[in-house]
Amino acid sequence: MSSQAPMIEMRNVDKRFGSVIAISDISMKVHRGEVMCLLGDNGAGKSTLIKTLSGVHKPSNGELLVDGKPADYQSPSDALDAGIATVFQDLAMIPLMSITRNFFMGREPTVGWGPFKRVDWKYADRVAMEEMGKIGIDVRDPSQPVGTLSGGERQCVAIARAVYFGAKVLILDEPTSALGVKQASVVLRYIAKARADGLAVIFITHNVHHAYPVADAFTLLKRGSSLGTFRKDEVSREEVLNMMAGGAELESLDAELSEFQRNEQHDDEITEGSLPASAAHGPQSSGARLATGY
Template sequence: MSTAAGSTADGGSTPPVLELRGATARFGSVAALSSVDLALRGGQVTCLLGENGSGKSTLVGVLSGMRRLSEGELLLDGRPARFRSPRQARAAGIATVWQDLAIAPLMSVWRNFFLGAEPTRGPRPLRRLDVARAQQVTTTAMAGVGVVGLDPDQPASALQAGERQSLAIARALHFGARVLVLDEPTAPMTVAQRALVLQSVVAAREAGLAVVFVTHSPQYAHLVGDRFVLLGGGRVAGDLTAEDVDVHDLTRLVAGGDELSRLTEALRSARPGH
């Protein structure tokens, strides 16, 4: 798997856009995350894998401004940051596409694309909605992530599951996101719909975004991932590149349970050059 231009297999040539250092998040006395280090770099897809209860949702919550750290640091462009809400995270350029992606089903696709940021035209105080511009921008942005032949006036409820995810990704790209967090959708998808989501992930990487792709599937992860961070019990049990593991290795790791750390070290030892 080749990495994006400007990055290397280990990502060391590009400073992180967003970084966690020693991140710990507790719910009462239970540590959902414990001393997690994670560096997210532009032009790189970091796949986050792990069993249910491994800490993936908590980590997504921290990155998106939904959860606060109990200990550790969140750094944006190398400077300490604290997001008190998802709105603050979005304002900092962090776009999260949630599992249970919400749309306004009776509103048009272009209305869902802009969601209160619609383009207008004409002098004040007579400015009015520029519908033609909104439709054109929506169609172009959706084509950029692989959804072609779209009628922007159709209700959003007519979109298939993969197209809805692509709509959210296209919107993030258009509005200048720097980090894209894609929480694995729970809606059933066909292979073609999943391929569309993966194509959108690749489009975000090529646009220079730092992408976090949360998934249960090592097969899909290996198709688009540059790095694979495996969580177990709220800790990083493995941090590997696409050159460290093939899809079969990654499948073994994800299924490894308590043996995850040992398997990771064994794979690293077998490939000392990486």
């Protein structure tokens, strides 16, 4: 782990909506060149936490620090200006627009001046192709609609866009949740590349099998509270899965299913034992009568 100040840190952060406590007493820090996986089931508070990190919500209590300095963001644009880029599940992309237009949306490069200023689409196309090529995605025509790309490729467009525009902290909201194995592997490889490039990555997911290969540390959430932060060399995949899903709940479920199966077998044995011999051997008896002519 780096001896420098964390790139982003939360200290005892709460977020309340009226009387509802969405997250409570959350502490977490992520250094440069590190992937922090934020794990939790649905309703654990993951969405509220990333919106607090990205400037959508202001903490009710606690402190948020970026590069060792207190951060008081008034909007997501303030967080983005500080280098905190969030890629949400919906990707904020327009499927019918080209790859290039989605890549530079709102930040189009221009040439000329005054009334003669115009978008330099030739330069934009070249940059989009080069940035996608860096992560191993060969874009033959950057003018093709982004909706023609696979789910994993669209995720990579959104991530590459954030990195190109100077992200220091990359927050990924369930980037592999709707992807197949091959597409998810594309996204996971790019997460590893972002870490190698020195970014601090916060990878939000409920899939331990996607998280474990790329993570350096895990923060587990349950019902808005933190179960703790663990380094990868401190916990196994199975231990992370048990903490996240709740080992006690899984053991209870196994016991209930076993009991149900035993009761079902017992009922079948009683039913078979109560049938008369003629009924129990109905097909054979019927066959015998037909053979003898009775």
